[in-house]
Amino acid sequence: MRRTVRDVVFVDGVRTPFGKAGAKSQYAETRADDLVVALIRELMRRNPQLPPEAIDEVAIAATTQTGDQGLTIGRTAAILAGLPRSVPGYSIDRMCAGGMTAATNVMAAIAVGGADVAIAGGVEHMTKHPMGEGFDPNPRIISEKLVDPAALNMGVTAENLHDRFPHLTKERADAYGVASQEKYAKALADGKIQQDLVPIQIWSSEKGWGLAVADEPPRPGTTMEGIANLKTPFRPRGRVTAANASPLTDGATACIVAAADVAEQLGLPAKMRLVSFAFAGVEPEVMGVGPVPATEKALARAGLSIDDIGLFELNEAFSVQVLALLDHYGIADDDPRVNPWGGAIAVGHPLASSGVRLFTQLARHFETHPEVRYGLTSMCVGLGQGGTVIWENPHHADYGKENDK
Numbered sequence: 001m002r003r004t005v006r007d008v009v010f011v012d013g014v015r016t017p018f019g020k021a022g023a024k025s026q027y028a029e030t031r032a033d034d035l036v037v038a039l040i041r042e043l044m045r046r047n048p049q050l051p052p053e054a055i056d057e058v059a060i061a062a063t064t065q066t067g068d069q070g071l072t073i074g075r076t077a078a079i080l081a082g083l084p085r086s087v088p089g090y091s092i093d094r095m096c097a098g099g100m101t102a103a104t105n106v107m108a109a110i111a112v113g114g115a116d117v118a119i120a121g122g123v124e125h126m127t128k129h130p131m132g133e134g135f136d137p138n139p140r141i142i143s144e145k146l147v148d149p150a151a152l153n154m155g156v157t158a159e160n161l162h163d164r165f166p167h168l169t170k171e172r173a174d175a176y177g178v179a180s181q182e183k184y185a186k187a188l189a190d191g192k193i194q195q196d197l198v199p200i201q202i203w204s205s206e207k208g209w210g211l212a213v214a215d216e217p218p219r220p221g222t223t224m225e226g227i228a229n230l231k232t233p234f235r236p237r238g239r240v241t242a243a244n245a246s247p248l249t250d251g252a253t254a255c256i257v258a259a260a261d262v263a264e265q266l267g268l269p270a271k272m273r274l275v276s277f278a279f280a281g282v283e284p285e286v287m288g289v290g291p292v293p294a295t296e297k298a299l300a301r302a303g304l305s306i307d308d309i310g311l312f313e314l315n316e317a318f319s320v321q322v323l324a325l326l327d328h329y330g331i332a333d334d335d336p337r338v339n340p341w342g343g344a345i346a347v348g349h350p351l352a353s354s355g356v357r358l359f360t361q362l363a364r365h366f367e368t369h370p371e372v373r374y375g376l377t378s379m380c381v382g383l384g385q386g387g388t389v390i391w392e393n394p395h396h397a398d399y400g401k402e403n404d405k
């Protein structure tokens with residue numbers, strides 16, 4: 001039998017409202033797996049043309065895979081969501097790019113005929129599972145100086161990046177953080193953010209049952225003056241503060257991806273077409289620069305250049321790390337193609353979830369930007385990695401034509 005590589009499309013994506021991690025988080029007493037279950041059920045509700053038994057895989061990422069994020073969460077969430085027992089699932093981890101990797105794995109499987117339709121997503125309940133929970137690094141990592149111990153604290157790696165690129169000043173990082181808050185606030189006021197948010201039933205022993213309907217982390221009205229003198233928790237007189245870093249966050253995301261021909265047969269929408277993806281490694285102590293080589297690889301694989309990209313959804317783990325990518329390509333800090341609805345500095349970054357939030361948001365931008373043919377989603381990853389996925393806009397006049405140069 002002759003095998004061919006098939007086109008893969010992004011069908012739909014959803015997320016929970018995000019919670020600001022801590023005792024007061026809206027999800028403090030809600031299970032992480034229940035967040036994923038609610039999203040799978042909502043994806044099925046929004047796409048009734050998709051027979052549940054047609055789902056070939058449920059891949060869910062979590063950075064900490066114990067407790068309510070353990071037990072092969074893709075499989076347990078599929079069962080809890082009421083999908084048929086015949087639908088398999090698994091868990092996956094690439095820290096911040098867990099959800100992105102869940103999606104690229106199942107999309108690669110679809111491309112070679114190992115699946116037709118799949119659900120991919122991620123969850124991170126950073127209140128219940130703080131970064132580094134249960135972590136037992138091999139002593140050789142330190143004794144053989146394989147990785148600078150500083151590389152194990154993401155905020156310190158962001159300070160290191162400021163050292164490496166001194167022209168990426170605290171002022172630029174703060175201005176980028178303020179802009180992220182402003183763009184998010186405008187998108188929220190315009191009703192953009194709400195489109196793919198799934199209300200989540202929550203429990204609080206103080207308030208009883210409730211419904212989470214909105215993101216908690218954003219800080220509307222953030223000003224340069226208001227954040228100028230915030231503490232720099234990762235280094236005395238450093239540059240990284242709570243206002244130019246993503247906050248600790250609780251939340252989940254999920255999406256449906258499918259072979260383009262199968263989506264068409266089932267009557268499922270194709271909101272984006274996968275063009276290429278790449279992951280790359282960098283020195284762990286400057287992990288934030290990871291998106292640069294990942295993007296170079298993904299562009300090369302697509303036969304595209306950065307000038308072909310009309311929209312960017314970049315995960316804002318830290319301002320400096322986004323600025324390092326923009327600076328590399330000569331893109332202005334305030335380029336309107338970048339994160340038009342703000343980013344993780346405002347909305348939050350529930351580690352393994354964030355990649356699928358970028359996809360879902362890019363798909364929304366494509367709907368209103370038919371002039372843009374290609375969009376790019378990218379993020380940095382702990383221990384020195386980056387991941388980039390490039391997508392094509394089905395609303396563009398040349399969609400489907402011989403492309404990717």
Ligand SMILES: CC(C)(COP(=O)(O)OP(=O)(O)OC[C@H]1O[C@@H](n2cnc3c(N)ncnc32)[C@H](O)[C@@H]1OP(=O)(O)O)[C@@H](O)C(=O)NCCC(=O)NCCS
Nearest residue numbers: 154155219222226227230233241242243245246247248317
């Ligand atoms: C940076 C970090 C340590 C801050 O944590 P925190 O101190 O709990 O954050 P808070 O929200 O309490 O903010 C700290 C202070 O800054 C203030 N602040 C934060 N953002 C602000 C804003 N946009 N405008 C004005 N003030 C702000 C808060 O009000 C608070 O002030 P207070 O100390 O007077 O109460 C934490 O968010 C963090 O670790 N982020 C990085 C997460 C990460 O590494 N993710 C993985 C990436 S790879």
